[in-house]
Amino acid sequence: xxxxxxxxxxxxxxxxxxxxxxxxxxxxxxxxxxxxxxxxxxxxxxxxxxxxxxxxxxxxxxxxxxxxxxxxxxxxxxxxxxxxxxxxxxxxxxxxxxxxxxxxxxxxxxxxxxxxxxxxxxxxxxxxxxxxxxxxxxxxxxxxxxxxxxxxxxxxxxxxxxxxxxxxxxxxxxxxxxxxxxxxxxxxxxxxxxxxxxxxxxxxxxxxxxxxxxxxxxxxxx
Amino acid sequence: xxxxxxxxxxxxxxxxxxxxxxxxxxxxxxxxxxxxxxxxxxxxxxxxxxxxxxxxxxxxxxxxxxxxxxxxxxxxxxxxxxxxxxxxxxxxxxxxxxxxxxxxxxxxxxxxxxxxxxxxxxxxxxxxxxxxxxxxxxxxxxxxxxxxxxxxxxxxxxxxxxxxxxxxxxxxxxxxxxxxxxxxxxxxxxxxxxxxxxxxxxxxxxxxxxxxxxxxxxx
Numbered sequence: 001x002x003x004x005x006x007x008x009x010x011x012x013x014x015x016x017x018x019x020x021x022x023x024x025x026x027x028x029x030x031x032x033x034x035x036x037x038x039x040x041x042x043x044x045x046x047x048x049x050x051x052x053x054x055x056x057x058x059x060x061x062x063x064x065x066x067x068x069x070x071x072x073x074x075x076x077x078x079x080x081x082x083x084x085x086x087x088x089x090x091x092x093x094x095x096x097x098x099x100x101x102x103x104x105x106x107x108x109x110x111x112x113x114x115x116x117x118x119x120x121x122x123x124x125x126x127x128x129x130x131x132x133x134x135x136x137x138x139x140x141x142x143x144x145x146x147x148x149x150x151x152x153x154x155x156x157x158x159x160x161x162x163x164x165x166x167x168x169x170x171x172x173x174x175x176x177x178x179x180x181x182x183x184x185x186x187x188x189x190x191x192x193x194x195x196x197x198x199x200x201x202x203x204x205x206x207x208x209x210x211x212x213x214x215x216x217x218x219x220x221x222x
Numbered sequence: 223x224x225x226x227x228x229x230x231x232x233x234x235x236x237x238x239x240x241x242x243x244x245x246x247x248x249x250x251x252x253x254x255x256x257x258x259x260x261x262x263x264x265x266x267x268x269x270x271x272x273x274x275x276x277x278x279x280x281x282x283x284x285x286x287x288x289x290x291x292x293x294x295x296x297x298x299x300x301x302x303x304x305x306x307x308x309x310x311x312x313x314x315x316x317x318x319x320x321x322x323x324x325x326x327x328x329x330x331x332x333x334x335x336x337x338x339x340x341x342x343x344x345x346x347x348x349x350x351x352x353x354x355x356x357x358x359x360x361x362x363x364x365x366x367x368x369x370x371x372x373x374x375x376x377x378x379x380x381x382x383x384x385x386x387x388x389x390x391x392x393x394x395x396x397x398x399x400x401x402x403x404x405x406x407x408x409x410x411x412x413x414x415x416x417x418x419x420x421x422x423x424x425x426x427x428x429x430x431x432x433x434x435x436x437x438x439x440x441x
Contacts (some may be wrong), residue, residue: 003297003300003372011330018373030428042288051341067368067372067417067418067421068414068418070369070372070373070376070384070417071372071375071376071413071414071415071416071417071418071421072376072410072413072414072417073375073409073410073413073414074376075376075379075380075381075382075391075394076376076379076394076406076409076410076413077410079394079397079398079406080397080403080407080409080410081407082397082398083397083401083402083403083406086383099305130398131294155287155288158287158290158410159288159291159292159293160290161384162290162292163380164293166398167398173292174295176292176296176383177383178234180296180383180384188296188299189296189297190295191293191296192290192292192293192296192297193293195290195292195293196288196290198295199286199288199289199290200288200289202288203284203285203288216273
Protein backbone atom coordinates (compact mmCIF):
# COMPACT_ATOMS: atom_id res chain seq x y z
CA UNK A 1 0.00 0.00 0.00
CA UNK A 2 1.23 3.51 -0.66
CA UNK A 3 1.16 6.61 1.55
CA UNK A 4 -2.23 7.76 0.30
CA UNK A 5 -3.69 4.31 0.89
CA UNK A 6 -2.39 4.28 4.46
CA UNK A 7 -3.73 7.78 5.08
CA UNK A 8 -7.15 6.78 3.71
CA UNK A 9 -7.30 3.70 5.95
CA UNK A 10 -6.48 5.90 8.93
CA UNK A 11 -8.83 8.78 8.28
CA UNK A 12 -11.74 6.65 7.05
CA UNK A 13 -11.93 4.64 10.29
CA UNK A 14 -14.92 6.18 12.14
CA UNK A 15 -13.56 5.16 15.57
CA UNK A 16 -10.61 7.53 14.95
CA UNK A 17 -12.88 10.54 15.34
CA UNK A 18 -13.91 10.12 18.99
CA UNK A 19 -12.73 8.83 22.35
CA UNK A 20 -9.54 9.34 24.35
CA UNK A 21 -7.33 8.16 21.48
CA UNK A 22 -9.40 9.95 18.83
CA UNK A 23 -8.08 12.64 16.53
CA UNK A 24 -9.91 15.56 18.26
CA UNK A 25 -8.46 14.61 21.67
CA UNK A 26 -4.92 14.07 20.39
CA UNK A 27 -5.04 17.28 18.36
CA UNK A 28 -6.26 19.25 21.39
CA UNK A 29 -3.48 17.78 23.56
CA UNK A 30 -0.87 18.66 20.94
CA UNK A 31 -2.14 22.24 20.62
CA UNK A 32 -2.29 22.57 24.41
CA UNK A 33 1.38 21.55 24.96
CA UNK A 34 2.46 23.73 22.05
CA UNK A 35 0.62 26.84 23.25
CA UNK A 36 1.86 26.44 26.83
CA UNK A 37 5.48 26.02 25.67
CA UNK A 38 5.21 28.98 23.28
CA UNK A 39 3.70 31.19 26.00
CA UNK A 40 6.52 30.36 28.44
CA UNK A 41 9.16 30.89 25.74
CA UNK A 42 7.64 34.27 24.80
CA UNK A 43 7.52 35.34 28.45
CA UNK A 44 11.25 34.62 28.68
CA UNK A 45 12.42 35.65 25.21
CA UNK A 46 10.45 38.80 24.37
CA UNK A 47 11.25 41.05 27.38
CA UNK A 48 14.96 40.16 27.30
CA UNK A 49 15.11 40.57 23.52
CA UNK A 50 13.28 43.93 23.57
CA UNK A 51 15.42 45.28 26.39
CA UNK A 52 18.80 44.14 25.06
CA UNK A 53 17.82 45.19 21.53
CA UNK A 54 16.70 48.62 22.78
CA UNK A 55 19.89 49.25 24.75
CA UNK A 56 22.10 47.39 22.26
CA UNK A 57 23.97 45.63 25.05
CA UNK A 58 24.58 41.92 25.50
CA UNK A 59 24.30 40.93 21.84
CA UNK A 60 27.37 38.68 21.92
CA UNK A 61 26.24 36.97 25.10
CA UNK A 62 22.81 36.32 23.54
CA UNK A 63 24.37 34.83 20.39
CA UNK A 64 26.59 32.50 22.44
CA UNK A 65 23.66 31.47 24.62
CA UNK A 66 21.50 30.77 21.56
CA UNK A 67 24.17 28.55 19.97
CA UNK A 68 24.60 26.59 23.19
CA UNK A 69 20.82 26.14 23.52
CA UNK A 70 20.54 25.06 19.88
CA UNK A 71 23.20 22.39 20.45
CA UNK A 72 21.11 20.78 23.20
CA UNK A 73 19.24 17.84 21.65
CA UNK A 74 15.51 18.20 22.49
CA UNK A 75 14.83 14.49 22.29
CA UNK A 76 17.80 13.66 24.50
CA UNK A 77 16.80 16.29 27.02
CA UNK A 78 13.26 14.88 27.12
CA UNK A 79 14.46 11.32 27.77
CA UNK A 80 17.02 12.45 30.34
CA UNK A 81 14.55 14.57 32.31
CA UNK A 82 11.90 11.84 32.22
CA UNK A 83 14.33 9.26 33.61
CA UNK A 84 15.50 11.68 36.30
CA UNK A 85 12.13 13.20 37.29
CA UNK A 86 9.56 10.63 36.22
CA UNK A 87 6.67 11.32 33.89
CA UNK A 88 5.26 14.82 34.13
CA UNK A 89 4.67 18.09 32.36
CA UNK A 90 8.06 19.58 33.32
CA UNK A 91 10.21 17.04 31.40
CA UNK A 92 8.05 17.72 28.34
CA UNK A 93 8.05 21.52 28.67
CA UNK A 94 11.76 22.12 29.37
CA UNK A 95 13.05 20.86 25.98
CA UNK A 96 10.27 22.66 24.08
CA UNK A 97 10.93 25.96 25.84
CA UNK A 98 14.71 25.54 25.44
CA UNK A 99 14.10 25.03 21.73
CA UNK A 100 11.85 28.07 21.34
CA UNK A 101 13.62 30.74 23.40
CA UNK A 102 16.71 31.20 21.13
CA UNK A 103 14.85 32.08 17.90
CA UNK A 104 12.52 34.47 19.76
CA UNK A 105 15.34 36.07 21.73
CA UNK A 106 17.80 36.47 18.87
CA UNK A 107 15.33 37.72 16.23
CA UNK A 108 13.76 40.17 18.70
CA UNK A 109 17.21 41.52 19.55
CA UNK A 110 18.11 41.82 15.88
CA UNK A 111 14.75 43.31 14.95
CA UNK A 112 15.23 46.06 17.55
CA UNK A 113 18.81 46.68 16.44
CA UNK A 114 17.64 46.94 12.85
CA UNK A 115 15.29 49.87 13.53
CA UNK A 116 16.56 52.95 11.68
CA UNK A 117 18.25 55.18 14.30
CA UNK A 118 16.96 58.25 12.44
CA UNK A 119 13.40 57.18 13.32
CA UNK A 120 14.27 56.89 16.99
CA UNK A 121 16.03 60.26 16.93
CA UNK A 122 13.04 61.87 15.24
CA UNK A 123 10.68 60.43 17.86
CA UNK A 124 12.94 61.67 20.66
CA UNK A 125 13.15 65.06 18.97
CA UNK A 126 9.38 65.23 18.99
CA UNK A 127 9.57 64.87 22.77
CA UNK A 128 8.42 61.26 23.15
CA UNK A 129 9.55 59.66 26.41
CA UNK A 130 11.65 56.46 26.20
CA UNK A 131 8.73 54.14 26.95
CA UNK A 132 6.66 55.61 24.14
CA UNK A 133 9.61 55.51 21.72
CA UNK A 134 9.91 51.81 22.54
CA UNK A 135 6.20 50.99 22.23
CA UNK A 136 5.09 53.33 19.47
CA UNK A 137 8.13 53.58 17.22
CA UNK A 138 10.66 50.79 17.68
CA UNK A 139 8.20 47.95 18.34
CA UNK A 140 5.90 48.53 15.33
CA UNK A 141 8.87 48.82 12.97
CA UNK A 142 10.54 45.72 14.43
CA UNK A 143 7.28 43.75 14.56
CA UNK A 144 7.49 41.82 11.24
CA UNK A 145 10.88 40.37 12.16
CA UNK A 146 9.82 39.68 15.78
CA UNK A 147 6.77 37.79 14.48
CA UNK A 148 8.96 35.75 12.13
CA UNK A 149 11.07 34.71 15.14
CA UNK A 150 7.97 33.68 17.09
CA UNK A 151 6.74 31.84 13.98
CA UNK A 152 9.85 29.70 13.65
CA UNK A 153 9.72 29.00 17.40
CA UNK A 154 6.05 27.94 17.13
CA UNK A 155 6.70 25.63 14.19
CA UNK A 156 9.65 24.01 15.92
CA UNK A 157 7.53 23.46 19.03
CA UNK A 158 4.68 21.87 17.02
CA UNK A 159 7.22 19.59 15.29
CA UNK A 160 9.04 18.62 18.44
CA UNK A 161 5.99 18.14 20.69
CA UNK A 162 5.59 14.91 18.68
CA UNK A 163 8.41 13.26 20.62
CA UNK A 164 6.56 13.73 23.94
CA UNK A 165 4.68 10.54 22.99
CA UNK A 166 7.92 8.60 23.37
CA UNK A 167 7.77 9.14 27.13
CA UNK A 168 4.09 8.04 27.16
CA UNK A 169 2.62 11.53 26.93
CA UNK A 170 -0.29 12.39 24.65
CA UNK A 171 -0.46 14.51 21.53
CA UNK A 172 -0.28 13.61 17.86
CA UNK A 173 3.02 11.81 18.31
CA UNK A 174 1.05 9.01 20.01
CA UNK A 175 -0.11 7.73 16.62
CA UNK A 176 3.44 7.70 15.24
CA UNK A 177 5.08 6.08 18.27
CA UNK A 178 2.27 3.55 18.86
CA UNK A 179 1.95 2.82 15.15
CA UNK A 180 5.69 2.11 14.83
CA UNK A 181 5.70 -0.27 17.80
CA UNK A 182 2.47 -2.01 16.69
CA UNK A 183 3.66 -2.10 13.06
CA UNK A 184 0.42 -0.33 12.08
CA UNK A 185 1.69 1.77 9.24
CA UNK A 186 -1.64 3.48 8.56
CA UNK A 187 -1.48 4.93 12.10
CA UNK A 188 2.09 6.14 11.59
CA UNK A 189 1.25 7.87 8.33
CA UNK A 190 -2.00 9.31 9.72
CA UNK A 191 -0.12 10.81 12.67
CA UNK A 192 2.58 12.23 10.42
CA UNK A 193 -0.04 13.80 8.13
CA UNK A 194 -1.76 15.40 11.13
CA UNK A 195 1.49 16.86 12.56
CA UNK A 196 2.60 18.16 9.18
CA UNK A 197 -0.88 19.65 8.68
CA UNK A 198 -0.78 21.34 12.07
CA UNK A 199 2.67 22.78 11.30
CA UNK A 200 1.38 24.18 8.00
CA UNK A 201 -1.71 25.59 9.76
CA UNK A 202 0.64 27.33 12.20
CA UNK A 203 2.52 28.82 9.23
CA UNK A 204 -0.78 30.05 7.76
CA UNK A 205 -1.89 31.45 11.13
CA UNK A 206 1.27 33.54 11.45
CA UNK A 207 0.93 34.76 7.88
CA UNK A 208 -2.56 36.01 8.77
CA UNK A 209 -1.38 37.46 12.08
CA UNK A 210 1.36 39.40 10.28
CA UNK A 211 -1.21 40.78 7.80
CA UNK A 212 -3.39 41.93 10.70
CA UNK A 213 -0.81 43.30 13.12
CA UNK A 214 1.85 44.90 10.96
CA UNK A 215 1.03 48.50 10.16
CA UNK A 216 0.52 49.11 6.41
CA UNK A 217 3.21 51.81 6.40
CA UNK A 218 5.83 49.39 7.69
CA UNK A 219 4.68 46.69 5.28
CA UNK A 220 5.04 48.98 2.27
CA UNK A 221 8.61 49.93 3.12
CA UNK A 222 9.75 46.30 3.21
CA UNK B 223 34.93 0.57 36.94
CA UNK B 224 35.48 4.30 37.19
CA UNK B 225 32.80 6.81 36.25
CA UNK B 226 34.85 7.78 33.23
CA UNK B 227 34.96 4.21 31.94
CA UNK B 228 31.25 3.75 32.47
CA UNK B 229 30.51 6.96 30.56
CA UNK B 230 32.16 5.55 27.45
CA UNK B 231 30.72 2.06 27.92
CA UNK B 232 28.05 1.48 25.30
CA UNK B 233 25.49 -1.34 25.89
CA UNK B 234 26.31 -4.36 23.75
CA UNK B 235 22.93 -4.41 21.98
CA UNK B 236 23.98 -1.34 20.00
CA UNK B 237 26.88 -3.32 18.51
CA UNK B 238 28.99 -0.18 18.43
CA UNK B 239 31.68 1.53 20.46
CA UNK B 240 31.28 5.07 21.78
CA UNK B 241 33.63 6.31 19.07
CA UNK B 242 31.67 4.29 16.53
CA UNK B 243 28.50 6.13 17.54
CA UNK B 244 30.26 9.50 17.34
CA UNK B 245 31.54 8.64 13.85
CA UNK B 246 28.06 7.56 12.80
CA UNK B 247 26.62 10.79 14.18
CA UNK B 248 29.16 12.82 12.16
CA UNK B 249 28.31 10.83 9.06
CA UNK B 250 24.55 11.31 9.41
CA UNK B 251 24.98 15.03 10.18
CA UNK B 252 27.68 16.19 7.79
CA UNK B 253 26.72 14.34 4.63
CA UNK B 254 23.28 16.06 4.45
CA UNK B 255 24.82 19.46 5.27
CA UNK B 256 27.35 18.97 2.45
CA UNK B 257 24.65 17.91 -0.01
CA UNK B 258 22.50 20.84 1.09
CA UNK B 259 25.39 23.24 0.45
CA UNK B 260 26.17 21.75 -2.97
CA UNK B 261 22.51 22.07 -4.03
CA UNK B 262 22.04 25.52 -2.47
CA UNK B 263 24.96 27.16 -4.30
CA UNK B 264 23.53 26.91 -7.85
CA UNK B 265 19.97 27.46 -6.58
CA UNK B 266 21.07 30.61 -4.73
CA UNK B 267 22.80 31.90 -7.87
CA UNK B 268 19.64 31.33 -9.93
CA UNK B 269 17.41 32.99 -7.32
CA UNK B 270 19.65 36.04 -7.09
CA UNK B 271 19.85 36.33 -10.87
CA UNK B 272 16.19 35.73 -11.71
CA UNK B 273 14.32 37.68 -9.08
CA UNK B 274 10.93 36.22 -9.97
CA UNK B 275 12.25 32.79 -8.99
CA UNK B 276 13.01 33.70 -5.38
CA UNK B 277 9.49 34.10 -3.85
CA UNK B 278 8.16 30.71 -5.09
CA UNK B 279 11.39 28.92 -4.10
CA UNK B 280 11.24 30.54 -0.67
CA UNK B 281 7.57 29.57 -0.32
CA UNK B 282 8.12 25.91 -1.20
CA UNK B 283 11.17 25.82 1.07
CA UNK B 284 9.26 27.29 4.03
CA UNK B 285 6.52 24.69 3.62
CA UNK B 286 9.08 21.86 3.54
CA UNK B 287 10.81 23.29 6.58
CA UNK B 288 7.51 23.31 8.47
CA UNK B 289 7.16 19.52 8.12
CA UNK B 290 8.32 18.02 11.43
CA UNK B 291 11.43 15.85 11.17
CA UNK B 292 9.76 12.79 12.71
CA UNK B 293 6.83 13.06 10.26
CA UNK B 294 9.29 13.57 7.41
CA UNK B 295 11.28 10.46 8.41
CA UNK B 296 8.07 8.46 8.66
CA UNK B 297 6.84 9.52 5.19
CA UNK B 298 10.13 8.36 3.72
CA UNK B 299 10.23 4.90 5.36
CA UNK B 300 7.80 3.71 2.71
CA UNK B 301 10.19 4.77 -0.06
CA UNK B 302 13.66 4.29 1.40
CA UNK B 303 13.09 1.79 4.21
CA UNK B 304 14.67 2.02 7.66
CA UNK B 305 18.02 3.15 6.28
CA UNK B 306 20.35 6.11 6.86
CA UNK B 307 19.00 7.74 3.68
CA UNK B 308 15.64 8.18 5.42
CA UNK B 309 17.35 10.40 7.98
CA UNK B 310 19.64 12.12 5.49
CA UNK B 311 17.05 13.33 2.96
CA UNK B 312 15.07 15.54 5.40
CA UNK B 313 18.27 16.96 6.88
CA UNK B 314 19.49 17.81 3.37
CA UNK B 315 16.24 19.64 2.66
CA UNK B 316 16.38 21.55 5.96
CA UNK B 317 19.95 22.63 5.16
CA UNK B 318 18.89 23.73 1.68
CA UNK B 319 16.04 25.78 3.11
CA UNK B 320 18.29 27.63 5.52
CA UNK B 321 21.10 28.16 3.00
CA UNK B 322 19.26 29.43 -0.10
CA UNK B 323 18.00 32.63 1.60
CA UNK B 324 21.41 33.06 3.27
CA UNK B 325 23.17 32.88 -0.11
CA UNK B 326 20.67 35.19 -1.81
CA UNK B 327 20.90 37.76 1.01
CA UNK B 328 24.67 37.48 0.99
CA UNK B 329 24.84 38.06 -2.75
CA UNK B 330 22.47 41.00 -2.53
CA UNK B 331 24.78 42.58 0.03
CA UNK B 332 27.47 42.84 -2.68
CA UNK B 333 27.57 46.51 -3.67
CA UNK B 334 26.70 47.60 -7.18
CA UNK B 335 30.17 49.22 -7.56
CA UNK B 336 31.89 45.91 -6.76
CA UNK B 337 29.75 44.10 -9.27
CA UNK B 338 30.35 46.77 -11.91
CA UNK B 339 34.10 46.67 -11.28
CA UNK B 340 34.17 42.90 -11.74
CA UNK B 341 32.17 43.17 -14.96
CA UNK B 342 34.50 45.92 -16.21
CA UNK B 343 37.45 43.60 -15.58
CA UNK B 344 35.83 41.18 -18.01
CA UNK B 345 34.41 38.66 -15.50
CA UNK B 346 31.56 36.56 -16.85
CA UNK B 347 28.55 35.68 -14.67
CA UNK B 348 29.93 32.39 -13.39
CA UNK B 349 33.42 33.71 -12.68
CA UNK B 350 32.03 36.81 -10.99
CA UNK B 351 29.82 34.56 -8.86
CA UNK B 352 32.64 32.23 -7.82
CA UNK B 353 35.43 34.78 -7.36
CA UNK B 354 33.65 37.96 -6.25
CA UNK B 355 30.10 37.51 -5.02
CA UNK B 356 30.50 34.17 -3.23
CA UNK B 357 33.56 35.24 -1.18
CA UNK B 358 31.76 38.41 -0.09
CA UNK B 359 28.70 36.34 0.83
CA UNK B 360 30.79 33.94 2.97
CA UNK B 361 29.76 35.42 6.35
CA UNK B 362 26.06 35.10 5.49
CA UNK B 363 26.53 31.56 4.13
CA UNK B 364 28.48 30.46 7.21
CA UNK B 365 25.79 31.94 9.47
CA UNK B 366 23.27 29.72 7.67
CA UNK B 367 25.56 26.70 7.81
CA UNK B 368 25.96 27.15 11.57
CA UNK B 369 22.20 27.00 12.14
CA UNK B 370 21.79 24.03 9.77
CA UNK B 371 24.70 22.05 11.18
CA UNK B 372 23.94 22.53 14.85
CA UNK B 373 20.26 21.65 14.45
CA UNK B 374 21.12 18.63 12.25
CA UNK B 375 23.40 17.23 14.96
CA UNK B 376 20.54 17.12 17.41
CA UNK B 377 17.84 16.11 14.88
CA UNK B 378 19.81 12.97 13.95
CA UNK B 379 19.04 11.53 17.38
CA UNK B 380 15.30 11.41 16.53
CA UNK B 381 16.24 8.76 13.94
CA UNK B 382 16.23 6.21 16.77
CA UNK B 383 12.43 6.29 16.63
CA UNK B 384 12.35 4.98 13.07
CA UNK B 385 14.43 1.85 13.47
CA UNK B 386 17.65 2.60 15.33
CA UNK B 387 18.99 5.12 12.81
CA UNK B 388 19.79 7.70 15.48
CA UNK B 389 23.55 7.16 16.06
CA UNK B 390 24.11 8.63 19.54
CA UNK B 391 20.32 8.87 19.85
CA UNK B 392 20.26 5.08 20.09
CA UNK B 393 21.73 5.50 23.57
CA UNK B 394 18.49 7.25 24.51
CA UNK B 395 16.26 4.27 23.78
CA UNK B 396 18.60 2.08 25.84
CA UNK B 397 18.51 4.67 28.64
CA UNK B 398 14.71 4.37 28.67
CA UNK B 399 14.55 0.58 28.30
CA UNK B 400 17.16 -0.24 30.93
CA UNK B 401 16.41 2.85 33.03
CA UNK B 402 20.03 4.02 32.99
CA UNK B 403 20.19 7.83 33.30
CA UNK B 404 23.93 7.79 32.61
CA UNK B 405 23.30 6.70 29.02
CA UNK B 406 20.94 9.65 28.54
CA UNK B 407 23.54 12.03 30.01
CA UNK B 408 26.07 10.48 27.66
CA UNK B 409 23.88 11.15 24.61
CA UNK B 410 22.84 14.69 25.60
CA UNK B 411 26.32 15.86 26.59
CA UNK B 412 28.10 14.26 23.64
CA UNK B 413 25.60 15.68 21.13
CA UNK B 414 25.79 19.14 22.72
CA UNK B 415 29.61 19.08 22.69
CA UNK B 416 29.66 17.93 19.04
CA UNK B 417 27.27 20.77 18.15
CA UNK B 418 29.36 23.42 19.87
CA UNK B 419 32.55 21.96 18.37
CA UNK B 420 31.20 21.98 14.79
CA UNK B 421 29.92 25.53 15.35
CA UNK B 422 33.37 26.64 16.50
CA UNK B 423 34.94 25.01 13.42
CA UNK B 424 32.58 26.97 11.16
CA UNK B 425 33.46 30.24 12.93
CA UNK B 426 37.12 29.37 12.39
CA UNK B 427 36.43 28.63 8.71
CA UNK B 428 34.77 32.03 8.35
CA UNK B 429 37.80 33.78 9.81
CA UNK B 430 40.14 31.89 7.48
CA UNK B 431 37.97 32.54 4.42
CA UNK B 432 37.45 36.26 5.05
CA UNK B 433 40.86 37.64 6.10
CA UNK B 434 39.80 41.15 5.03
CA UNK B 435 37.01 41.24 7.61
CA UNK B 436 39.43 41.13 10.53
CA UNK B 437 41.67 43.81 9.03
CA UNK B 438 38.65 46.06 8.59
CA UNK B 439 37.60 45.76 12.23
CA UNK B 440 41.09 46.23 13.65
CA UNK B 441 41.74 49.33 11.54
